[in-house]
Amino acid sequence: MEPVNMAIDLSNSPSIQLRAVNKEAGESFRAMRQAVMSAGPLDGRTCELIVLSSLASTGLELSFKVHALKARKAGIDKAALQHAVLVTLGAATVIMRITEALRWLEEVEAEFAHVADEG
Structure with missing residues (x-):
């Protein structure tokens, strides 16, 4: 295959x-x-994590992946991205959206590893 x-x-x-x-x-x-x-007073890293949470909550896969990959390239670690996705669980986001976004993060992580290997 x-x-x-x-x-x-x-x-x-x-x-x-x-x-x-x-x-x-x-x-x-x-x-x-x-x-x-x-x-405002929030730093770029915090703003990007908020954007990722919002994109996960609304199910916008392409935009989520674009921002997640940019975040990884900017040095934000995978655990921080996962936490940003999980924070909205039960507050503003249903579990389906959370697990969907966590799957997208795994796809982004594979892409990030591939890009890192090439660079």
């Missing part, structure tokens, strides 16, 4: 797709996200 290509395409994220259709809208979206991330 051939291995499944699990590559997460960071060059085709939703924000990049938006820019391809409407450059101004895409750039404005990115600027707004950067402004929100840096507008």
Whole structure:
């Protein structure tokens, strides 16, 4: 059986797709996200973990994987990502979404290991 290509395409994220259709809208979206991330007292790592929790809760797989892979590349460890997913269990997220996101994290971890081996 051939291995499944699990590559997460960071060059085709939703924000990049938006820019391809409407450059101004895409750039404005990115600027707004950067402004929100840096507008308060939370550091970038904490903000990214909150974003991951939200993406897991809403079931947005592609965006979740893109952010999780970027977080791993930025040095956020797997345990922190798992904890960010678990924190919402029973508060705002049903167990199905949690286990789904934990599976996505395993897929991201495999991709991260592959990228690390190449680099």
